[in-house]
Amino acid sequence: MKLTLHVWRQDGPNDKGRHxxxxxxxxxxxMSFLEMLDVVNERLTEQGKEPIAFxxxxxxxxxxxxxxxxxxxxxxxxxxxxxxxxxxxTFHDGQEIWIEPxxxxxxxxxxxxxxxxxxxxxxxxxGGYISIRTGSAPDGNAIPIPKxxxxxxxxxxxxxxxxxxxxxxxxxxxxxxxxxxxxxxGLLPQGQTERWDRVLAMVDQHDAEGFGNxxxxxxCQEACPKGISIDYIAQxxxxxxxxxxxxxxxxxxxxx
Amino acid sequence: xxxxxxxxxxxxxxxxxxxxxxxxxxGFVFVHMLGNLKMLFPAADGHYAMDVYAEFxxxxxxxxxxxxxxxxxxxxxxxxxxxxxVVSAVQLTRLSRAARPAGYAKEESLSxxxxxxTMRWGxxxxxxxxxxxxxxxxxxxxxxxxVAGAVHQNYVAAFRSPLVFGVYFVAQAALCLHLYHGVWSxxxxxxxxHPRYNHLRRPFAAxxxxxxxxxFLTPPALVLAGVIS
Numbered sequence: 482m483k484l485t486l487h488v489w490r491q492d493g494p495n496d497k498g499r500h501x502x503x504x505x506x507x508x509x510x511x512m513s514f515l516e517m518l519d520v521v522n523e524r525l526t527e528q529g530k531e532p533i534a535f536x537x538x539x540x541x542x543x544x545x546x547x548x549x550x551x552x553x554x555x556x557x558x559x560x561x562x563x564x565x566x567x568x569x570x571t572f573h574d575g576q577e578i579w580i581e582p583x584x585x586x587x588x589x590x591x592x593x594x595x596x597x598x599x600x601x602x603x604x605x606x607x608g609g610y611i612s613i614r615t616g617s618a619p620d621g622n623a624i625p626i627p628k629x630x631x632x633x634x635x636x637x638x639x640x641x642x643x644x645x646x647x648x649x650x651x652x653x654x655x656x657x658x659x660x661x662x663x664x665x666x667g668l669l670p671q672g673q674t675e676r677w678d679r680v681l682a683m684v685d686q687h688d689a690e691g692f693g694n695x696x697x698x699x700x701c702q703e704a705c706p707k708g709i710s711i712d713y714i715a716q717x718x719x720x721x722x723x724x725x726x727x728x729x730x731x732x733x734x735x736x737x
Numbered sequence: 738x739x740x741x742x743x744x745x746x747x748x749x750x751x752x753x754x755x756x757x758x759x760x761x762x763x764g765f766v767f768v769h770m771l772g773n774l775k776m777l778f779p780a781a782d783g784h785y786a787m788d789v790y791a792e793f794x795x796x797x798x799x800x801x802x803x804x805x806x807x808x809x810x811x812x813x814x815x816x817x818x819x820x821x822x823v824v825s826a827v828q829l830t831r832l833s834r835a836a837r838p839a840g841y842a843k844e845e846s847l848s849x850x851x852x853x854x855t856m857r858w859g860x861x862x863x864x865x866x867x868x869x870x871x872x873x874x875x876x877x878x879x880x881x882x883x884v885a886g887a888v889h890q891n892y893v894a895a896f897r898s899p900l901v902f903g904v905y906f907v908a909q910a911a912l913c914l915h916l917y918h919g920v921w922s923x924x925x926x927x928x929x930x931h932p933r934y935n936h937l938r939r940p941f942a943a944x945x946x947x948x949x950x951x952x953f954l955t956p957p958a959l960v961l962a963g964v965i966s
Contacts (some may be wrong), residue, residue, distance in 0.1 A: 487842070489842075500842060550841055550843075550844075552845070553841055553843040553844040553845040554845045554847065579841075579843040581841055581842060581843075584837060584839050584840065584841055585836060585837055586835060586838060587836065649847050650837075651837070651849065652832075652833035652837065653833070653837035654833075654836070681743050684747045684748075684749055685743060685746070685747060687748075688747050688748050691836055692836055693748070693832055693833040693835075693836030693837060694748030694749070694751070694829050694832055694833060695748070695749075695752070695926075696829075696833070696922070697853065697921065697922040697925045697926065698848065698849050698850075698853045698854075699848045699849075699853075700847040700848055700849055702848075703847040703848045704847055711925070712930050712932075714925065715924070715925050715926075715928045715929070715930030716928065716930065717749075717928075718749055718752075718753075718925070718926055718927065718928040719927070719928020719929075719930065720928070721744065721747070721749050721750075721928075722744070722753060722927065722928060724740065725740045725741055725743070725744040725750075
Protein backbone atom coordinates (compact mmCIF):
# COMPACT_ATOMS: atom_id res chain seq x y z
CA MET A 482 0.00 0.00 0.00
CA LYS A 483 1.01 3.61 -0.59
CA LEU A 484 0.81 6.12 2.20
CA THR A 485 1.53 9.80 2.66
CA LEU A 486 3.02 10.65 6.03
CA HIS A 487 3.10 14.05 7.69
CA VAL A 488 5.68 13.66 10.43
CA TRP A 489 6.66 16.18 13.09
CA ARG A 490 10.38 16.84 12.78
CA GLN A 491 12.19 18.75 15.48
CA ASP A 492 15.98 18.73 15.67
CA GLY A 493 16.22 19.32 19.39
CA PRO A 494 14.44 20.66 22.47
CA ASN A 495 14.94 24.27 21.39
CA ASP A 496 14.16 23.82 17.70
CA LYS A 497 10.85 25.24 16.52
CA GLY A 498 9.96 22.09 14.60
CA ARG A 499 7.81 21.53 11.49
CA HIS A 500 5.75 18.91 9.72
CA UNK A 501 7.51 17.08 6.88
CA UNK A 502 5.83 15.05 4.18
CA UNK A 503 7.05 11.59 3.23
CA UNK A 504 5.73 9.20 0.61
CA UNK A 505 5.86 5.58 1.75
CA UNK A 506 5.28 3.56 -1.40
CA UNK A 507 5.80 -0.06 -0.50
CA UNK A 508 4.15 -0.59 2.86
CA UNK A 509 2.98 -4.10 3.64
CA UNK A 510 -0.31 -4.37 5.48
CA UNK A 511 1.32 -6.95 7.77
CA MET A 512 3.86 -4.45 9.10
CA SER A 513 3.41 -2.92 12.49
CA PHE A 514 3.30 0.87 12.60
CA LEU A 515 6.85 0.98 13.96
CA GLU A 516 8.10 -1.40 11.26
CA MET A 517 6.59 0.94 8.69
CA LEU A 518 8.57 3.81 10.29
CA ASP A 519 11.69 1.58 10.25
CA VAL A 520 11.30 1.14 6.47
CA VAL A 521 10.84 4.89 5.98
CA ASN A 522 13.93 5.48 8.14
CA GLU A 523 16.01 2.98 6.11
CA ARG A 524 15.25 4.95 3.00
CA LEU A 525 16.03 8.28 4.69
CA THR A 526 19.35 6.88 5.89
CA GLU A 527 20.19 5.63 2.37
CA GLN A 528 19.47 9.12 1.07
CA GLY A 529 21.84 10.53 3.67
CA LYS A 530 19.02 12.19 5.61
CA GLU A 531 18.35 12.15 9.32
CA PRO A 532 15.96 9.29 10.23
CA ILE A 533 12.81 10.04 12.22
CA ALA A 534 13.52 9.67 15.94
CA PHE A 535 10.88 7.72 17.83
CA UNK A 536 10.95 5.82 21.09
CA UNK A 537 10.48 2.06 21.18
CA UNK A 538 11.62 -0.87 23.23
CA UNK A 539 9.67 -4.08 23.71
CA UNK A 540 7.42 -3.82 20.63
CA UNK A 541 4.93 -6.10 22.34
CA UNK A 542 2.73 -3.50 24.01
CA UNK A 543 4.01 -3.73 27.56
CA UNK A 544 6.84 -1.22 27.98
CA UNK A 545 5.05 2.05 27.30
CA UNK A 546 7.84 3.56 25.17
CA UNK A 547 6.26 3.89 21.75
CA UNK A 548 3.73 6.64 22.31
CA UNK A 549 2.90 8.99 19.45
CA UNK A 550 -0.15 10.74 18.09
CA UNK A 551 -1.35 8.99 14.94
CA UNK A 552 -4.04 10.92 13.09
CA UNK A 553 -4.91 12.81 16.23
CA UNK A 554 -5.36 9.75 18.44
CA UNK A 555 -2.73 8.52 20.91
CA UNK A 556 -1.34 5.19 19.64
CA UNK A 557 -3.56 5.42 16.56
CA UNK A 558 -7.11 4.46 15.72
CA UNK A 559 -7.28 0.97 17.22
CA UNK A 560 -8.51 0.95 20.81
CA UNK A 561 -6.63 -0.91 23.55
CA UNK A 562 -3.57 -1.07 21.28
CA UNK A 563 -0.13 0.54 21.54
CA UNK A 564 1.52 1.99 18.43
CA UNK A 565 3.87 -1.01 18.18
CA UNK A 566 0.95 -3.43 18.13
CA UNK A 567 -0.95 -1.40 15.56
CA UNK A 568 -0.79 -2.99 12.12
CA UNK A 569 -0.87 -1.23 8.80
CA UNK A 570 -3.96 -3.18 7.78
CA THR A 571 -5.81 -0.73 10.02
CA PHE A 572 -5.13 1.91 7.36
CA HIS A 573 -6.11 1.95 3.70
CA ASP A 574 -4.15 2.46 0.53
CA GLY A 575 -3.50 6.11 -0.28
CA GLN A 576 -4.31 7.32 3.23
CA GLU A 577 -2.64 10.38 4.71
CA ILE A 578 -1.30 9.87 8.21
CA TRP A 579 -0.32 12.64 10.62
CA ILE A 580 2.28 11.61 13.19
CA GLU A 581 3.04 13.93 16.10
CA PRO A 582 4.66 13.73 19.52
CA UNK A 583 2.69 13.99 22.78
CA UNK A 584 1.97 17.66 23.44
CA UNK A 585 2.30 18.84 27.03
CA UNK A 586 4.40 21.34 28.93
CA UNK A 587 5.35 18.51 31.27
CA UNK A 588 6.47 16.36 28.30
CA UNK A 589 9.03 18.51 26.46
CA UNK A 590 10.03 17.22 23.03
CA UNK A 591 13.58 15.88 22.96
CA UNK A 592 13.68 15.16 19.23
CA UNK A 593 11.05 14.51 16.54
CA UNK A 594 8.52 12.16 18.16
CA UNK A 595 10.48 11.54 21.37
CA UNK A 596 9.31 13.35 24.50
CA UNK A 597 10.82 13.46 27.97
CA UNK A 598 8.47 11.55 30.27
CA UNK A 599 10.69 11.85 33.35
CA UNK A 600 7.83 13.72 35.03
CA UNK A 601 6.08 10.35 35.40
CA UNK A 602 9.17 8.93 37.12
CA UNK A 603 9.19 11.84 39.57
CA UNK A 604 5.49 11.29 40.35
CA UNK A 605 6.28 7.63 41.10
CA UNK A 606 9.32 8.63 43.17
CA UNK A 607 7.17 10.98 45.26
CA GLY A 608 4.95 8.20 46.61
CA GLY A 609 4.45 5.26 44.26
CA TYR A 610 6.17 2.75 46.51
CA ILE A 611 5.79 0.92 49.79
CA SER A 612 8.49 1.21 52.44
CA ILE A 613 7.78 -1.95 54.41
CA ARG A 614 9.97 -4.99 53.93
CA THR A 615 8.12 -7.48 51.80
CA GLY A 616 10.89 -10.10 51.91
CA SER A 617 10.92 -12.87 49.34
CA ALA A 618 7.84 -13.92 47.45
CA PRO A 619 5.20 -14.83 50.05
CA ASP A 620 3.19 -18.02 49.96
CA GLY A 621 0.06 -17.77 47.92
CA ASN A 622 -2.90 -16.65 50.04
CA ALA A 623 -0.64 -15.82 53.02
CA ILE A 624 -2.24 -12.38 53.03
CA PRO A 625 -5.97 -12.65 52.30
CA ILE A 626 -7.12 -9.98 49.85
CA PRO A 627 -10.72 -9.73 48.66
CA LYS A 628 -10.98 -10.84 45.04
CA UNK A 629 -12.68 -7.57 43.99
CA UNK A 630 -9.81 -5.54 45.51
CA UNK A 631 -7.05 -7.60 43.94
CA UNK A 632 -8.80 -7.44 40.55
CA UNK A 633 -9.18 -3.65 40.79
CA UNK A 634 -5.53 -3.29 41.90
CA UNK A 635 -4.40 -5.48 38.99
CA UNK A 636 -6.42 -3.43 36.51
CA UNK A 637 -4.72 -0.27 37.80
CA UNK A 638 -1.33 -2.00 37.73
CA UNK A 639 -1.63 -2.64 33.99
CA UNK A 640 -0.69 1.03 33.44
CA UNK A 641 2.50 1.08 31.38
CA UNK A 642 3.16 4.80 31.88
CA UNK A 643 3.11 5.54 28.16
CA UNK A 644 1.56 9.01 28.54
CA UNK A 645 -1.38 8.50 26.15
CA UNK A 646 -3.74 9.84 28.84
CA UNK A 647 -1.80 13.11 28.98
CA UNK A 648 -1.66 13.30 25.19
CA UNK A 649 -5.41 12.80 24.81
CA UNK A 650 -6.47 15.13 27.61
CA UNK A 651 -7.44 18.65 26.47
CA UNK A 652 -5.83 19.89 29.70
CA UNK A 653 -2.75 17.65 29.41
CA UNK A 654 -3.63 16.21 32.80
CA UNK A 655 -1.89 13.10 34.10
CA UNK A 656 -4.67 12.23 36.54
CA UNK A 657 -5.38 8.85 34.96
CA UNK A 658 -1.74 7.82 35.33
CA UNK A 659 -1.44 9.20 38.87
CA UNK A 660 -4.75 7.71 39.97
CA UNK A 661 -3.82 4.28 38.59
CA UNK A 662 -0.61 4.31 40.61
CA UNK A 663 -2.34 5.62 43.75
CA UNK A 664 -5.14 3.06 43.47
CA UNK A 665 -2.86 0.16 42.63
CA UNK A 666 -1.08 0.45 45.99
CA GLY A 667 -4.01 1.94 47.92
CA LEU A 668 -6.20 -1.08 47.24
CA LEU A 669 -3.75 -3.59 48.66
CA PRO A 670 -3.01 -4.24 52.36
CA GLN A 671 0.73 -3.61 51.92
CA GLY A 672 -0.03 -0.12 50.65
CA GLN A 673 -2.22 1.01 53.56
CA THR A 674 0.51 2.39 55.86
CA GLU A 675 1.45 5.16 53.45
CA ARG A 676 -1.92 5.46 51.74
CA TRP A 677 -2.82 9.01 52.85
CA ASP A 678 0.65 10.52 52.58
CA ARG A 679 1.07 8.87 49.19
CA VAL A 680 -1.96 10.47 47.59
CA LEU A 681 -1.04 13.92 48.90
CA ALA A 682 2.56 13.63 47.73
CA MET A 683 1.75 12.22 44.30
CA VAL A 684 -0.91 14.80 43.48
CA ASP A 685 1.43 17.54 44.69
CA GLN A 686 4.17 16.24 42.38
CA HIS A 687 1.68 15.85 39.50
CA ASP A 688 0.82 19.54 39.77
CA ALA A 689 4.44 20.61 40.28
CA GLU A 690 5.35 18.92 36.99
CA GLY A 691 2.94 21.23 35.18
CA PHE A 692 0.30 18.70 34.18
CA GLY A 693 -3.18 20.18 33.88
CA ASN A 694 -6.28 19.45 35.92
CA UNK A 695 -8.95 16.87 35.25
CA UNK A 696 -12.21 18.24 33.84
CA UNK A 697 -13.86 14.83 33.57
CA UNK A 698 -13.99 14.61 29.79
CA UNK A 699 -13.01 10.95 29.78
CA UNK A 700 -10.75 11.21 26.72
CA CYS A 701 -7.93 9.55 28.68
CA GLN A 702 -9.78 6.29 29.25
CA GLU A 703 -10.62 6.11 25.54
CA ALA A 704 -6.96 6.64 24.65
CA CYS A 705 -5.49 4.33 27.29
CA PRO A 706 -4.04 1.24 25.58
CA LYS A 707 -4.71 -0.69 28.79
CA GLY A 708 -8.30 0.49 29.19
CA ILE A 709 -7.83 2.03 32.63
CA SER A 710 -11.09 3.58 33.84
CA ILE A 711 -11.62 7.14 35.09
CA ASP A 712 -13.26 5.51 38.12
CA TYR A 713 -9.70 5.45 39.47
CA ILE A 714 -9.63 9.25 39.24
CA ALA A 715 -12.77 9.39 41.40
CA GLN A 716 -10.97 7.06 43.82
CA UNK A 717 -7.95 9.39 43.87
CA UNK A 718 -10.16 12.43 44.48
CA UNK A 719 -11.90 10.64 47.33
CA UNK A 720 -8.60 9.52 48.87
CA UNK A 721 -7.19 13.05 48.61
CA UNK A 722 -10.24 14.53 50.34
CA UNK A 723 -10.14 11.84 53.02
CA UNK A 724 -6.40 12.35 53.52
CA UNK A 725 -7.08 16.04 54.10
CA UNK A 726 -9.92 15.55 56.55
CA UNK A 727 -8.33 12.69 58.44
CA UNK A 728 -7.23 13.81 61.87
CA UNK A 729 -5.81 11.42 64.40
CA UNK A 730 -7.95 11.61 67.57
CA UNK A 731 -4.97 10.85 69.81
CA UNK A 732 -1.37 11.86 69.47
CA UNK A 733 1.33 10.17 71.55
CA UNK A 734 3.05 12.28 74.19
CA UNK A 735 0.43 14.99 74.33
CA UNK A 736 -1.95 15.68 77.19
CA UNK A 737 -5.50 16.67 76.58
CA UNK B 738 -4.06 22.90 58.43
CA UNK B 739 -1.02 21.78 56.45
CA UNK B 740 -3.18 19.22 54.72
CA UNK B 741 -5.98 21.66 53.99
CA UNK B 742 -3.38 23.99 52.48
CA UNK B 743 -2.05 21.11 50.39
CA UNK B 744 -5.54 20.23 49.20
CA UNK B 745 -6.26 23.81 48.21
CA UNK B 746 -2.93 24.16 46.46
CA UNK B 747 -3.59 21.10 44.32
CA UNK B 748 -5.73 21.23 41.23
CA UNK B 749 -7.97 18.63 42.86
CA UNK B 750 -8.64 21.00 45.78
CA UNK B 751 -9.67 23.77 43.40
CA UNK B 752 -11.96 21.33 41.69
CA UNK B 753 -13.49 20.37 45.03
CA UNK B 754 -14.32 24.06 45.56
CA UNK B 755 -15.74 24.10 42.05
CA UNK B 756 -17.91 21.06 42.83
CA UNK B 757 -19.11 22.27 46.23
CA UNK B 758 -20.01 25.75 44.97
CA UNK B 759 -21.57 24.07 41.94
CA UNK B 760 -23.83 21.90 44.08
CA UNK B 761 -25.06 25.00 45.95
CA UNK B 762 -25.87 26.61 42.61
CA UNK B 763 -27.61 23.59 41.17
CA GLY B 764 -29.67 23.27 44.33
CA PHE B 765 -30.70 26.90 43.85
CA VAL B 766 -31.48 26.38 40.16
CA PHE B 767 -33.81 23.51 41.02
CA VAL B 768 -35.69 25.44 43.72
CA HIS B 769 -35.84 28.52 41.46
CA MET B 770 -37.33 26.35 38.73
CA LEU B 771 -39.97 25.02 41.15
CA GLY B 772 -40.80 28.61 42.12
CA ASN B 773 -41.25 29.57 38.47
CA LEU B 774 -43.82 26.80 38.06
CA LYS B 775 -46.10 28.96 40.24
CA MET B 776 -46.89 30.77 37.00
CA LEU B 777 -48.91 27.70 36.00
CA PHE B 778 -51.19 27.93 39.04
CA PRO B 779 -54.45 29.92 38.93
CA ALA B 780 -54.94 33.10 40.91
CA ALA B 781 -56.84 32.82 44.19
CA ASP B 782 -58.61 35.62 46.13
CA GLY B 783 -57.43 38.13 43.57
CA HIS B 784 -53.75 37.29 44.12
CA TYR B 785 -51.56 35.61 41.55
CA ALA B 786 -49.88 32.41 42.84
CA MET B 787 -46.51 33.82 41.75
CA ASP B 788 -46.98 37.01 43.78
CA VAL B 789 -48.00 35.04 46.86
CA TYR B 790 -44.88 32.92 46.50
CA ALA B 791 -42.70 36.02 46.04
CA GLU B 792 -44.21 37.52 49.20
CA PHE B 793 -43.47 34.26 51.03
CA UNK B 794 -39.78 34.48 49.99
CA UNK B 795 -39.58 37.97 51.50
CA UNK B 796 -41.31 37.00 54.74
CA UNK B 797 -40.13 33.44 55.38
CA UNK B 798 -38.65 33.12 58.87
CA UNK B 799 -40.44 36.24 60.18
CA UNK B 800 -40.78 37.11 63.05
CA UNK B 801 -37.85 34.98 64.22
CA UNK B 802 -35.76 36.64 61.52
CA UNK B 803 -36.16 40.16 60.13
CA UNK B 804 -38.16 40.92 56.97
CA UNK B 805 -36.29 39.62 53.91
CA UNK B 806 -33.75 38.02 56.29
CA UNK B 807 -33.72 34.60 54.65
CA UNK B 808 -33.83 36.21 51.21
CA UNK B 809 -30.67 38.24 51.88
CA UNK B 810 -28.93 35.28 53.49
CA UNK B 811 -29.68 33.22 50.36
CA UNK B 812 -28.46 36.05 48.12
CA UNK B 813 -25.23 36.27 50.08
CA UNK B 814 -24.62 32.50 49.92
CA UNK B 815 -25.39 32.44 46.18
CA UNK B 816 -23.11 35.37 45.47
CA UNK B 817 -20.31 33.67 47.40
CA UNK B 818 -20.93 30.42 45.53
CA UNK B 819 -20.81 32.19 42.15
CA UNK B 820 -17.61 33.95 43.22
CA UNK B 821 -15.89 30.72 44.29
CA UNK B 822 -17.12 28.93 41.16
CA VAL B 823 -15.81 31.63 38.82
CA VAL B 824 -12.47 32.13 40.58
CA SER B 825 -11.78 28.37 40.58
CA ALA B 826 -12.78 28.16 36.93
CA VAL B 827 -10.40 30.96 35.96
CA GLN B 828 -7.53 29.47 37.95
CA LEU B 829 -8.07 25.98 36.52
CA THR B 830 -8.46 27.24 32.97
CA ARG B 831 -5.18 29.12 33.21
CA LEU B 832 -3.43 26.03 34.57
CA SER B 833 -4.86 23.94 31.73
CA ARG B 834 -3.80 26.42 29.06
CA ALA B 835 -0.29 26.45 30.52
CA ALA B 836 -0.20 22.65 30.51
CA ARG B 837 -0.96 22.41 26.77
CA PRO B 838 0.32 25.56 25.03
CA ALA B 839 0.74 23.90 21.62
CA GLY B 840 -2.04 21.84 20.14
CA TYR B 841 -2.01 19.10 17.54
CA ALA B 842 -2.13 19.64 13.79
CA LYS B 843 -4.74 16.91 13.64
CA GLU B 844 -6.82 15.90 16.61
CA GLU B 845 -9.76 13.60 17.16
CA SER B 846 -11.92 14.53 20.11
CA LEU B 847 -12.06 11.25 21.94
CA SER B 848 -15.37 10.97 23.80
CA UNK B 849 -15.39 14.71 24.38
CA UNK B 850 -19.06 15.55 24.61
CA UNK B 851 -20.34 18.89 23.33
CA UNK B 852 -21.32 19.70 26.91
CA UNK B 853 -17.88 19.02 28.34
CA UNK B 854 -16.12 21.04 25.65
CA THR B 855 -18.35 24.08 26.13
CA MET B 856 -18.17 24.31 29.95
CA ARG B 857 -15.94 27.38 29.92
CA TRP B 858 -17.72 29.45 27.29
CA GLY B 859 -21.06 28.17 28.52
CA UNK B 860 -20.10 29.42 31.97
CA UNK B 861 -19.29 32.87 30.57
CA UNK B 862 -22.69 32.96 28.82
CA UNK B 863 -24.39 32.01 32.09
CA UNK B 864 -22.53 34.71 34.02
CA UNK B 865 -23.61 37.37 31.51
CA UNK B 866 -27.13 35.98 31.65
CA UNK B 867 -27.23 36.20 35.45
CA UNK B 868 -26.29 39.91 35.27
CA UNK B 869 -28.98 40.54 32.65
CA UNK B 870 -31.54 38.45 34.56
CA UNK B 871 -30.99 40.43 37.78
CA UNK B 872 -31.32 43.74 35.92
CA UNK B 873 -34.41 42.37 34.22
CA UNK B 874 -36.50 40.90 37.04
CA UNK B 875 -34.86 41.94 40.33
CA UNK B 876 -33.86 45.58 39.91
CA UNK B 877 -35.82 46.28 36.72
CA UNK B 878 -33.39 48.45 34.72
CA UNK B 879 -33.55 46.05 31.77
CA UNK B 880 -37.37 45.83 31.93
CA UNK B 881 -39.52 48.44 30.12
CA UNK B 882 -42.62 48.17 32.37
CA UNK B 883 -41.09 47.02 35.66
CA VAL B 884 -43.22 47.35 38.81
CA ALA B 885 -41.49 46.34 42.04
CA GLY B 886 -43.29 43.44 43.72
CA ALA B 887 -45.66 42.71 40.82
CA VAL B 888 -43.81 39.58 39.81
CA HIS B 889 -46.58 37.95 37.77
CA GLN B 890 -47.26 41.13 35.81
CA ASN B 891 -43.53 41.73 35.11
CA TYR B 892 -43.14 38.11 34.04
CA VAL B 893 -46.02 38.17 31.57
CA ALA B 894 -45.06 41.57 30.16
CA ALA B 895 -41.49 40.40 29.53
CA PHE B 896 -42.23 37.09 27.84
CA ARG B 897 -44.77 38.51 25.41
CA SER B 898 -41.66 39.57 23.48
CA PRO B 899 -40.22 36.78 21.28
CA LEU B 900 -36.80 38.43 21.59
CA VAL B 901 -36.79 38.16 25.39
CA PHE B 902 -38.02 34.57 25.10
CA GLY B 903 -35.15 33.91 22.67
CA VAL B 904 -32.55 35.26 25.13
CA TYR B 905 -33.93 33.06 27.90
CA PHE B 906 -34.10 30.07 25.57
CA VAL B 907 -30.39 30.40 24.72
CA ALA B 908 -29.51 30.85 28.39
CA GLN B 909 -31.53 27.77 29.37
CA ALA B 910 -29.87 25.72 26.63
CA ALA B 911 -26.47 26.82 27.99
CA LEU B 912 -27.61 25.96 31.53
CA CYS B 913 -28.89 22.56 30.40
CA LEU B 914 -25.52 21.65 28.83
CA HIS B 915 -23.61 23.09 31.80
CA LEU B 916 -25.66 21.00 34.23
CA TYR B 917 -25.33 17.85 32.15
CA HIS B 918 -21.55 17.86 32.43
CA GLY B 919 -21.46 19.67 35.78
CA VAL B 920 -23.71 17.32 37.72
CA TRP B 921 -21.81 14.29 36.48
CA SER B 922 -18.49 16.01 37.20
CA UNK B 923 -19.63 16.76 40.72
CA UNK B 924 -19.89 13.04 41.51
CA UNK B 925 -16.53 12.32 39.91
CA UNK B 926 -14.63 15.20 41.54
CA UNK B 927 -15.87 14.46 45.04
CA UNK B 928 -15.09 10.77 44.54
CA UNK B 929 -18.75 9.76 44.82
CA UNK B 930 -18.08 6.64 42.86
CA HIS B 931 -19.42 3.18 43.49
CA PRO B 932 -19.44 0.30 41.01
CA ARG B 933 -23.07 -0.44 41.80
CA TYR B 934 -24.35 3.08 41.14
CA ASN B 935 -21.87 4.55 38.65
CA HIS B 936 -24.03 3.71 35.64
CA LEU B 937 -26.77 5.94 37.11
CA ARG B 938 -24.66 9.10 37.26
CA ARG B 939 -24.89 10.06 33.58
CA PRO B 940 -28.66 9.45 33.31
CA PHE B 941 -29.18 11.39 36.55
CA ALA B 942 -27.24 14.36 35.17
CA ALA B 943 -29.12 14.18 31.85
CA UNK B 944 -32.50 13.86 33.58
CA UNK B 945 -31.76 16.71 35.96
CA UNK B 946 -30.60 19.00 33.15
CA UNK B 947 -33.66 18.17 31.08
CA UNK B 948 -36.13 18.69 33.95
CA UNK B 949 -34.60 22.11 34.67
CA UNK B 950 -34.69 23.03 30.97
CA UNK B 951 -38.34 22.05 30.50
CA UNK B 952 -39.39 23.42 33.92
CA PHE B 953 -37.90 26.85 33.27
CA LEU B 954 -39.14 27.25 29.71
CA THR B 955 -42.69 25.94 30.00
CA PRO B 956 -44.24 29.03 31.69
CA PRO B 957 -42.54 31.56 29.34
CA ALA B 958 -43.57 29.47 26.32
CA LEU B 959 -47.18 29.53 27.56
CA VAL B 960 -46.98 33.31 28.02
CA LEU B 961 -45.63 33.70 24.50
CA ALA B 962 -48.43 31.48 23.20
CA GLY B 963 -50.99 33.64 25.03
CA VAL B 964 -52.16 30.89 27.37
CA ILE B 965 -50.97 32.72 30.51
CA SER B 966 -51.92 36.39 30.76
